[in-house]
Amino acid sequence: MGQLWEFLSFAEPNIRYVTFGSILLCSSAAVVGSFIFLKKKALVGDAVAHSVLPGVCLGFILAGNKNPILLIAGAFVTGWLSLVTIDYISARSKIKEDTAIGLILSVFFGIGILLLTYIQHSGNAAQSGLDHFLFGKAAAMVSDDVNIFGGMAFVLIIAVALLFKEFTLISFDVDFAKTIGFPVKGLELVLTTLTVFAIVAGIQAIGVVLMAAILITPAAAARFWTNNLRKMIFLAAAFGGFSGLAGAYISYIAPAMPTGPWIVMVISVIAFFSFFFAPQKGIVMKLISRRAMAHQIQEENVLKLLFQLGQEDKNYFQQRSVGDIQARRPFNTKLLLSALERLKKQGFLEKGDDRWQFTQAGQKKGARMVKLHRLWEVYLTRYLRIAPDHVHEDAETIEHIITPDLEAKLEKLLEYPVKDPHESDIPYL
Amino acid sequence: MDAFWIILTGSFVSISCGLLGSYLILRRMAMVGDAISHAVLPGIVIAFLISGQRDSITMLIGAGVLGVLTTFLIEFLHKRGNLQTDASIGVTFTWLFALGIILISAYAGQVDLDQDCVLHGEIAYVPIDLWITSTGKIIGPRAVFITGSVLIIIISFIIIGYKELFLTTFDPAFAAAIDISTAMWHYLLMGAVSLATVASFESVGAILVVALLIAPPATAYLLTEKFLFMLILTAFLGIFISVTGYYLAVSIDGSIAGAMSTIAGLLFALAFLFSPKEGIIITWLKNRIIKKELSESF
Missing domain, CATH: 1.10.3470.10 (ABC transporter involved in vitamin B12 uptake, BtuC)
Structure with missing residues (x-):
């Protein structure tokens, strides 16, 4: 530690030269x-x-x-x-x-x-x-x-x-x-x-x-943190400068060591950290956000399905078993159970002896998912002239990423339709 | 006799590297070969520290594993991290090479290697390190046997897998269609490259081995269009390089491995200029004749 202070105080002019x-x-x-x-x-x-x-x-x-x-x-x-x-x-x-x-x-x-x-x-x-x-x-x-x-x-x-x-x-x-x-x-x-x-x-x-x-390596590391070229270059320069400082310090405390490999080691550690943990682009962060997205899709699909079942039976708050849900759509049992548990935690579902039912909030969210799905189907048939039997797949993926903003625009553009192309009701709140 | 052992070792090394290099340059993987040759260094040092000797099986395995791991890491960063290939190669091997050098400097007392050896090997010491049996009989320099066995392994690998290597190199789609695993042969080839690199390491060092991997096959590639002939030519070029490299080094008192790379580069330059089919000079002359004929016919 003493050596570090001695180094950082730049008391010796030589250290100052070499470091800068x-x-x-x-x-x-x-x-x-x-x-x-x-x-x-x-x-x-x-x-x-x-x-x-x-x-x-x-x-x-x-x-x-x-x-x-x-x-x-x-x-x-x-x-x-x-x-x-x-x-x-x-x-x-x-x-x-x-x-x-x-x-x-x-x-x-x-x-x-x-x-x-x-x-x-x-x-x-x-x-x-x-x-x-x-x-x-x-x-x-x-x-x-x-x-x-x-x-x-x-x-x-x-x-x-x-x-x-x-x-x-x-x-x-x-x-x-x-x-x-x-x-x-x-x-x-x-x-x-x-x-x-x-x-x-x-x-x-x-x-x-x-x-x-x-x-x-500094540029590769910096690329994972930003999409802005100026920021990337500043970051790369900062990473490079830091490894230069570290190298000069190592040259100072360990004269037997060549400086180059240590500088490269420092910058490589920074780079590998960036590759894995940089927000948005890092490999681990991407995995995490992909998992979150997959969870969200599963949850929304379950809510949508419960709402559709409710619409058919005219009873949104009926208790349904895992079997009831799977009879309509063959979810993987393990994934379905974990999605149901997560929905319970989020307050969208209630559980009573192995049967599940909507809460008020859950019914609302289910209604919204169904509405988005059907609105999109209307949009595709009306504006892109796609046949009604071809629109389901596309709506199935887009419904999870439509923002409230886009939702409002769609409603306005389509003038609040009441039926989707398959003659099912579009639920409004 | 010393000269004979050195040239023999040099030839074994350059034939092994050249044969594998032929596949590398045709698969556009020359720089992956470069990366592997750098990246096996920490594997060698760690195996050294564990086993305490330089010619152990541990060392070959350690370095071989690290070589294949390097290719995995390069592809992982490229595919999962969306890092462009050139950068993922560059970042990976400089990091591993730096790690190797740091380990060597840190354990200088325990590891019988130094930075010079890493860079240009010490093929001149081949005749000193003899293999002596327990009964005291001198069989010959150890390095000759190590590089010789690796050469045999690599030649057998190429003979046994000739069809598979050929197809996965020239027509991977067809190879996949007739049920040849391109991935498996890719990693087998990378394993073989690591093996050749490790075996050559003591003789020519981690960087100059790249010259032997790339220069002879690139020269042969300019001289022929038949693949089998290219392999044979590469082998002969390898032998020529070790003989002339040795005498060049002796005459100016420099590194033998450095001289071998210099000769390898020189041969490439000659082929580049004078190759009967592709050479720059020949093409230039041909163009001139055609121009003349054209201007006369009008």
Whole structure:
């Protein structure tokens, strides 16, 4: 705990540099990554990230030391080259895009490893620390690096802010963008360049191997929380920034640990939490709401059926057994019993020795369901000219989702009909 | 003799990977292969921690299970979570790979693996790790036997399931119609890919194994249209890659696995440019001749 306070107080200027650098790097990568994610180019990002390694090594061989400018330039060149090659191979041969991505990713990385091992064995003392580019080491950044990489991240964020509308358009509807005269080719070029930029900037903190995660995972996580692009990008940046902070902290307390994997672990935990528990879109939340919907449909069907039986017998409050209900409609016994119990709890039914009867509220709700069903049947026959014997199925599904608002509109539109197409009475309250 | 053992191991590894890779690239699942090769890492490390040795059956099973689980997870996120395929692949394997690296760093003392080994293997150490029987007889390098048995398993898998794999790859609808379970063969294939990845792991590492999975079959794919011939060609390319890769690495004192991937990429580039049917140069020349003929005939 003491270490956490020491870290968060930013007493040491070095911690301050490294922390702000990491946050800026990760959040700017997440911002650019959001567009990559929307363009479904996640794996291309992965390929570019791996492909910067030979560039870093070549930059080092040229400079003879870890001159950040030359390393960045090298990384930029091979990152770019990999993108061009992937496009060229998939456009000019029968090789599919996924194969081209995997091929370029592994071959470029292999060349990088060959060069890296060559440098390591060459005995140049300046090479120590070059392998930090593989898995990242936030704490290894010196203030010069932070200035350069942080500056790059800053430029990225500004560029995205300025071109926000254009990027949105080419992420969602390229054809429309072309039609209204946007320079789509040029914009895609800018976006790819920014991607390579983000990757090159991030490799100090995260490393080439896992760089793709910080591009894609925050965006994927944010996508589960909102449908609004602005909100999604802010969320992605926040998730990315938080994992950058966590990574810098881990780099501080555990110098033996590479930073990249920890940053990826933090952002992945956030992402998996979102995939499962985000309201509305999360897998678990979707299951829950689907279950609730299924329950609601069962309950409403039971009420509707009891009302129909009552209408036929002219006695709405007669007690009926499970058998009576199933004689009319073959509900699954277990599901029917649980629906009946839930309806009792909600106050729509009363139970007396294994027989069930409406309460006042239950009779009202049953009447409403029957009314909605029959109103919809009238609507279909009258406005869509569907034969009366074809309308039941559709009404059976729509009756559960008609809102009171829509109900009022339907009534008005159909002028309060009294009979449905099958000559049954439509109950009004 | 050392060179022989290293090249032999390299060939076993690249043939196993290349044969399975042929199916992967034709099924458009190259990146799933990439994902599996990354994702088996935590399985390997956990099995290591449990069994305490590197050539155990536990390790093969642990990693195999994790490989198949990865494909399950990718499909689950895609189908249930509505996450697009590329992102579900990307998120899943980076997470598992990160987990593997963290485990390695955390248990550095207990696990006989390091980050370098994860990235490019240590095929150069193959001849050192000998398999010695209880009577003291030296049989040969352990890795040769492990990768050799995996190669035999994979070749038998392909021979036994040739028809099923072929049909589920090229015409899944027809395969389903004649009662071949596409799902079962899909997961069997993924299991085989995991097995090949784990067996190759020590020799070439988790990332460069992707080069061996994809590059040789992609090269062969450009050179032939017959599937059986593509498999055979892939195998020969694998052997060629290990021989030349070894000598390239020795000559510049670099990683053998890195050199093998470099050669694999180079061969692909050659096929891409000069393949008699599809090559860029050949197509360009053909187009030029046609243009000339056309302009002369007018």
